Amino acid sequence: MHNKYFVPSDKMLLGFVLAMLTFWLFSLSLNSVVDKLIADPTLNIPSAQIALGITITALFSGCFIVVAGGIGDKIGQLKITYTGLALTIIGSLLLIFATNAFMFITARILQGLSAACIMSSTLAQIKMYYDGTARQRALSFWSIGSWGGAGFCTFFGDLVSKNYGWRTIFMISIVVAIISVLLLFGTPATKNASPDSKAKFDRSGLCFFLITLISLNLFITNGRSLGWFSPYILIALAITVVGFIVFYLVEKRKQDAAFIDFALFKSGAFNGANLSNFLANCTVGVLSIVPLYIRDGLKFEHYGWLTLGYAVSVLAMIRVGELILRKVGAKKPMMLGVSITGIGIVLMALTFLPSQTYFISVAIGFLLFGLGLGFYATPSTDTAVSNSPSEKAGVASGIYKMASSLGSAFGVAITLSVYYSVLPDNPTLANVAQTASISLFVNAGFCLLSVLSVFFLVPKMAGKK
Template identity: 50%
Template sequence: MKAKKQINLYILGMVLAILTFWLFAQSMINIIPTMQKDLKVSSGVLNISTSLTSLFCGLFIVVGGGIADRIGRKRITYVGLIISIIGSLLIIAAREPVLLIFARILQGLSAALIMPATLALIKTTFDKSERQRALSYWSFGSWGGGGVTTFVGGLIATYFDWRLIFVLSIIVSAIAMVLLRTIEETKISKFNKKRFDVVGFSIFVLALLVINVIITQGQELGWFSITTIGLFITSIILALIFIFYEKSRKHQFIDLKLFKSKPFTGAVLTNFLQNGIAGTIVVANTYIQLARGYTAFETGLLTLGNIVALLLMIRVGEKMLQKFGPSKPMFLSIIIASIGMSSGALTFLPNFTYLVVVFIGFLIGGIGIGLYATPSIDTLLENVSDDKSGIGSGIYKMASSLGYSFGIAISTAIYSTFSVLIHDIHLAGAIGMLTPLAFGIVSIIILISTMYEKSLKAKLT
């Protein structure tokens, strides 16, 4: 009984550790108007700072996973939590854009350490049945945390000082450190001492930064301007250079051999797109506040159904995984999530009816995201060895962070561009909120070509 209680405390500590990411990442989505008024900075600066945390988390998370494998998963979790506390303190003190942006970068780096380290701890600490249960609760924080913090962030920003969100993040980080203080350290006992792939990593970072600039600043630069076209060509060249350079190296920044496993590849790519679907919620939040005149708190209330459904369905996804395997619940979840999160596109509806439809749509989206979480993560961990669990988890969470960041960037870019082109905020909102459907279609194609192909071959043999 004592062992069971201790395991539950460890799981809670991991959930709180990853919840800190959402407290400072997702909550900002719902408090941009309040922060802009208080700090007197442009919306462009706040939009950049909002996506920076997810972007830098995605850029460095594979490195974080590799470091955790070598130095120790528990130790790196603690380092990440300390950096998270420092980042939150800087945001509380921020009065100018430079400090705000620096703090957001630090928070992205903290998440890049915490996410893969805690996943690797689950892989190496628990047996299969406990692992799947731990992954479900981990998903509560990883997926459910987004909805919870959107609501909490809106509540605090509307009735209190928005800085209290980051005070709360500090408290949660401290509690997580206390709960994980006795968990056994795990790391690779023997590993090849090799130089870090600085060149490959640098090319990778530059390529993603250029792509992010194109998406977030394309409207201001002009989509067909010489600058934008030049950046687009540069991003393609950098991507090709990265692929060819990595193939020529024995020790790669991203272990491309892991992608020889189709289930691993399917889990990573669909995870990228599923997070992209979740990230498009920023358009709905922005549209409802600007076009419909609701407060951040009132907008946050619309996500309550999403939160409840997501949390409930995570355990259902775990049971479906155990009964049917991962492919069926993942396929079903992608369809449900993409349809539900696109409900905001019905902007022709009158206020009350529209809010009801969006609430129900977010609830349906939560069902889909909840069903997806555990089957997807378990598929990844089943197809990666213990000595590469950190870097494998890093690649998975890189896909999460980059997918969420690009989901925000792409959907808001579409929304902003059409707002200027057609001068109709309602139609622009509808177009922007159809992005989840596009992501869902691509995700289904990837899932069928990776995981369903393996299932079909198994039946035939």
């Protein structure tokens, strides 16, 4: 357990926030510089392998985040945080010097593992060190790094790459990681008295889970190019379905050290927070489609400024969501937040508008997009963290952030798959506009499903103090 005489400081909390920001610096920033990666003669990587490198980070972080959380429960969460920051530095250095696909993809895998370590361990330590309203405040600041980082880094990646080159993003990521290490220096090590601390690592569970998710990713991303009824796609779908069934049956029978502890899912509030979180993160697909349409359809290069409202509003609303949580509980702000996000996406989907009017609609849409997610962030995180046993804080935190990472990965994959499946071979501007609109309405659908999951699963007064 942690040192009972230790009083957590804002310095430590800032260290956690900066650690979280490193994930978005190296992950989401690349979504806005794909064209620069493809055109970079020193990189010399085919576009298909660049696309794999971009998505593989979220996939690996999603698969390994529960593992990192479980290991942290056994050996100490602070050690896992330091490990994650070290992997951030190594992965960023590899990207800075990358000249081929192997270096690029390896670096992205390391950064996915880094994210798995950082997201689970920082959230688990907040649960250990804070209680009541102090925990809700800490979660608000943690959410600034988690949710606010997404809005900031979209704008940041576009701005930095245009002026200084895309590799500069990762130089800055290294600096941020080092500052985080310095801020966390002196924090006492944490270790839970977990009853299964001596249990063996569930390698078979991880393998089943990884194979299943990779098969699902291949099905979603390659269905159009290979044909939805081609043998390869049907085999990928079959592996996905059978894999999920086998994984559930095998893991449920394991008494100790299961890859995912299904006992945690006995809580309706925990289930509602995780499912709604997964669906809310699926809307990250918006950050791929809107720039794609504005850049390729409307031929407007400086789209990064249109997302600035997202960065500002999500940061501004996170603390407001915390205050509302204390007064009325988590359910209402969670539902309202995702609803506002959905309205913002609908505004972005109005691609039939004249270009100047559409830019205004997009700017307002991103503002609402950020307002909603900021409003949702702290109540959702508090609901997941508070409705799990302290001795399994790392695993529970890992599951919550796994939902975030996998939501982001599959949200982007599904959105782009819909976009390229609907888009004709020789599209006109009208075709591109219609296709972008359809893809964005799919993301609005994710918001609707997220609202319904909160409505049916989260108790009315969850989180109220």
